[in-house]
Amino acid sequence: MQVKRFYREHKMKPQAAKSDDIYIALLNNRLIGAVRLCPHENTWLLRSMCIKTNLRNQGIGHFMLSQLTEILAEKQCYCFPFTHLENFYNKTGFNKIESKDAAKVIEKKYSGYLANGKKILLMQFRKKQP
Numbered sequence: 001m002q003v004k005r006f007y008r009e010h011k012m013k014p015q016a017a018k019s020d021d022i023y024i025a026l027l028n029n030r031l032i033g034a035v036r037l038c039p040h041e042n043t044w045l046l047r048s049m050c051i052k053t054n055l056r057n058q059g060i061g062h063f064m065l066s067q068l069t070e071i072l073a074e075k076q077c078y079c080f081p082f083t084h085l086e087n088f089y090n091k092t093g094f095n096k097i098e099s100k101d102a103a104k105v106i107e108k109k110y111s112g113y114l115a116n117g118k119k120i121l122l123m124q125f126r127k128k129q130p
Contacts, residue, residue, distance in 0.1 A: 002031055003016075003022055003024060003031065003034055004016075006031045006034055006050070006052075007034065007048065007050060010050050010052075010053065012048060012050055015048075016036055016048075017038065019038070019039055020036045020037065020038045020039075020047075021036065021037040021071075022034060022035070022036050022037075023035050023036075023037070023064065023067075023068060025051075025060055025063070025064050027055075031052075032051065032052040032055050032060060033050065033051045033052065033055075033060050033061065033064055034048065034049075034050050035047075035048060035049040035050070035064060035065070035068075036048045037068075037071065037072075037077075039075075040103075040105045040106065040109070041103065041105045042075055042076070042103070043075050043076045043077065043078060043103045043105065043106055044071075044072065044074075044075050044076070044077040044078070044125075045077075045078055045079065045080075045106065045109070046072070046077060046078070046079040046125075047079070047080075049061060049064075049065075049079075061088065061092075062088075062091065062092055065092040065093070066092065069093065069127055069128075072093070072125045072127070073125065073127040076103055076106075076124065076125075077124065077125040078102060078103070078106045078110075078122065078123065078124050078125070079094055079123050079125075080109075080110060080113060080118075080120045080121065080122060080123075081094075081120060081121055081123060082118075082119060082120055082121075083119050083120065083121055086121055086123075089121075089123050090123075093125050093126055093127060093128050094123035094124060094125050094126075095123060095124055095126055096121055096122070096123050097122055097123065097124045098122075099111065099122055101124075102122060102124065106122070110122045
């Protein structure tokens with residue numbers, strides 16, 4: 001599958017479950033971006049956001065997430081970005097939160113990643129008001 005190859009080419013593990021929703025960005029019929037929404041109980045977990053290396057910092061990731069705002073707002077949506085990506089996610093409607101304020105299933109996953117030494121944040125999507 002094209003998405004799995006894309007993730008592998010960008011040093012990411014293609015671990016999508018059948019219940020995950022995968023959204024892609026194409027340019028001239030070529031895959032240039034992908035992101036997964038993983039359902040966990042009554043929440044979404046945004047995972048595996050990846051933009052083709054030579055096209056990063058051009059607004060593609062922001063555009064992809066802006067196209068998903070209605071879906072992200074359907075349920076509580078969380079993400080675990082690396083600390084250096086806080087500003088990117090903040091600009092797209094995610095806000096840093098304390099783990100105690102997250103859904104229990106998300107808090108548990110987040111704590112597991114921290115215990116494994118991951119340098120990540122816990123952020124929650126809040127739809128921006130017009």
